[in-house]
Amino acid sequence: MRPSQPLGLLTVMKKVQVLAVLLGVVVLVVYFMLLFSGPVTTTTSTAFPVVVTSWLGEYGVEGMQSDLPILYVITPTYRRPEQIPELTRLGQTLMHVPKLHWLVADDATSVNQQVVDYLKSIGIPFTYFLTPMPQKYSRRWFGYLPKGVANRNGAMMWLRLHATEGVMYMADDDNTYDLRIFQEIRHTKKVSMFPVGLVTHTGLSTPVLRDGRWVGWFDGWISDRVFPVDMAGFAVSIPFFLSVPEAEMPYIAGYEETGFLNNLHVTIDDIEFLADNCTKIYVWHTHTQKSKASSREILDKKYDGTNLRQLQEVMVVN
Amino acid sequence: MRPSQPLGLLTVMKKVQVLAVLLGVVVLVVYFMLLFSGPVTTTTSTAFPVVVTSWLGEYGVEGMQSDLPILYVITPTYRRPEQIPELTRLGQTLMHVPKLHWLVADDATSVNQQVVDYLKSIGIPFTYFLTPMPQKYSRRWFGYLPKGVANRNGAMMWLRLHATEGVMYMADDDNTYDLRIFQEIRHTKKVSMFPVGLVTHTGLSTPVLRDGRWVGWFDGWISDRVFPVDMAGFAVSIPFFLSVPEAEMPYIAGYEETGFLNNLHVTIDDIEFLADNCTKIYVWHTHTQKSKASSREILDKKYDGTNLRQLQEVMVVN
Numbered sequence: 001m002r003p004s005q006p007l008g009l010l011t012v013m014k015k016v017q018v019l020a021v022l023l024g025v026v027v028l029v030v031y032f033m034l035l036f037s038g039p040v041t042t043t044t045s046t047a048f049p050v051v052v053t054s055w056l057g058e059y060g061v062e063g064m065q066s067d068l069p070i071l072y073v074i075t076p077t078y079r080r081p082e083q084i085p086e087l088t089r090l091g092q093t094l095m096h097v098p099k100l101h102w103l104v105a106d107d108a109t110s111v112n113q114q115v116v117d118y119l120k121s122i123g124i125p126f127t128y129f130l131t132p133m134p135q136k137y138s139r140r141w142f143g144y145l146p147k148g149v150a151n152r153n154g155a156m157m158w159l160r161l162h163a164t165e166g167v168m169y170m171a172d173d174d175n176t177y178d179l180r181i182f183q184e185i186r187h188t189k190k191v192s193m194f195p196v197g198l199v200t201h202t203g204l205s206t207p208v209l210r211d212g213r214w215v216g217w218f219d220g221w222i223s224d225r226v227f228p229v230d231m232a233g234f235a236v237s238i239p240f241f242l243s244v245p246e247a248e249m250p251y252i253a254g255y256e257e258t259g260f261l262n263n264l265h266v267t268i269d270d271i272e273f274l275a276d277n278c279t280k281i282y283v284w285h286t287h288t289q290k291s292k293a294s295s296r297e298i299l300d301k302k303y304d305g306t307n308l309r310q311l312q313e314v315m316v317v318n
Numbered sequence: 319m320r321p322s323q324p325l326g327l328l329t330v331m332k333k334v335q336v337l338a339v340l341l342g343v344v345v346l347v348v349y350f351m352l353l354f355s356g357p358v359t360t361t362t363s364t365a366f367p368v369v370v371t372s373w374l375g376e377y378g379v380e381g382m383q384s385d386l387p388i389l390y391v392i393t394p395t396y397r398r399p400e401q402i403p404e405l406t407r408l409g410q411t412l413m414h415v416p417k418l419h420w421l422v423a424d425d426a427t428s429v430n431q432q433v434v435d436y437l438k439s440i441g442i443p444f445t446y447f448l449t450p451m452p453q454k455y456s457r458r459w460f461g462y463l464p465k466g467v468a469n470r471n472g473a474m475m476w477l478r479l480h481a482t483e484g485v486m487y488m489a490d491d492d493n494t495y496d497l498r499i500f501q502e503i504r505h506t507k508k509v510s511m512f513p514v515g516l517v518t519h520t521g522l523s524t525p526v527l528r529d530g531r532w533v534g535w536f537d538g539w540i541s542d543r544v545f546p547v548d549m550a551g552f553a554v555s556i557p558f559f560l561s562v563p564e565a566e567m568p569y570i571a572g573y574e575e576t577g578f579l580n581n582l583h584v585t586i587d588d589i590e591f592l593a594d595n596c597t598k599i600y601v602w603h604t605h606t607q608k609s610k611a612s613s614r615e616i617l618d619k620k621y622d623g624t625n626l627r628q629l630q631e632v633m634v635v636n
Binding site: 316 | 399400402403404406407410411413414494495496497513515516519520521522524525526527528529533536538595596597598599602604605606607609610612613615616621623624625626628629632633634635
């Protein structure tokens, strides 16, 4: 054995190490360059909504006459094969609820006429917004993306301009709502909270009460959240919301709820616990399976001149 | 090299082959023994339902007075974390439909009181059945299992005994129904058909019409089915159904619909095409994601004496 041999091996190994570190640095630099590059001059950099249409429903102003406080239900949505069915299903639930104004905030840059037509067809007073996600939040190369934040902030900006009383509630279009929850939240003084079923691996998210008093939280992901609650698990009164100017929802994945409630300076004493002291489940965080991309089979020329051409117009064909 | 060596290898290979074949035979024999063995004396070997409760709703007989033909909506269901939310969502849609009798057929051997209580709470006339799947169909070690057949056949047996007029429609609890479909099927003469969205990879199942006349089928899986339609894509008038005694749904996965329509001796001439000559989608075959098994965290003793004990009662905790 020559004495130089092991030394040569060490030299090669050191070179490899140096190269590996250099390669790592290059990869990181390119990664962050790409992450923070891209179109910064964009018309969608603000969450302020383009208010497209506001409609008082088939009964007009008269239909909104009632002694009940008005309910503002905020629903973020976006174009996908399930969009119309989801809105249909939720709409048919909301049709049972009196004195309700539905704020449908679309993550889109142009009006989805199918959505507007559907909303008009069911006769609920509604406002339809375009609230596209600002591009700077629309890509994240690791972790999760914040969801529905531009939609909800957009609708809340509208509320700050147009609402004076009543209660607001965030109702995603794939959740399931027992009608009783709308009766319960109607008279929220500041903030109300209640259990949500089918959330995370625990299958439930709820405040924990002992003898009717708050003692903690039950949720599959508590982490460092001050309010580890689901978006569907609380409602806020409009006067309380208006009393804290400019409080909005942060663009931080997983911290949308707690961030918003923190921004509103909510304390435990501000919270009413509903649903029979949080012993009933009236809201479920159901998820609809994403449809496999609809095939292009429907586009086949052999179907020209048939009903498939009209059906295709209302589908998302990929 | 010794000449016996290759010969020895061949002998070993032959022995291995014989052993492999023998092993295969043993595996197959054991497989079929297990497949066709098991409890054959079971109380659940018939699809005839145990009728548990029938209720005319909060308005009683009076509520069913109307010139409209009655709609019988058959919904198969089974115990799972999503069962109550799904029935809640569908129930809130059906609450909008006049003169409807909801036939809820549970794949269970004992009453799910939560389901019965929910049905009573929404005020729709309903009949709740126990229609457990016969055990001989409940395991299949390859291929697919027939789904909801005992439920639907059970409800249809009840219809043969109790119904004289009106229309029946199979409405799974996770589908989405635009209210317009219930208006459309109400006056079905024999069999009506219409498009169903979000089915298979084509995203649509529908009769194909040219100039208003039937020319074929569009569905992601045509195969050798005479009627390649989805369960939610047709309705049958009660008089037509009663005119073919004993026609029921076969226990053949994938052939439930076409088998049933064949058993009814349906021909193309018997079919009315609804939804504006099959140019509109009023029904979607939405699927709700199965919840991950709820964790047992809620059972932790530290929650004794809190609201979690009541919440746990209405959950499916695995």
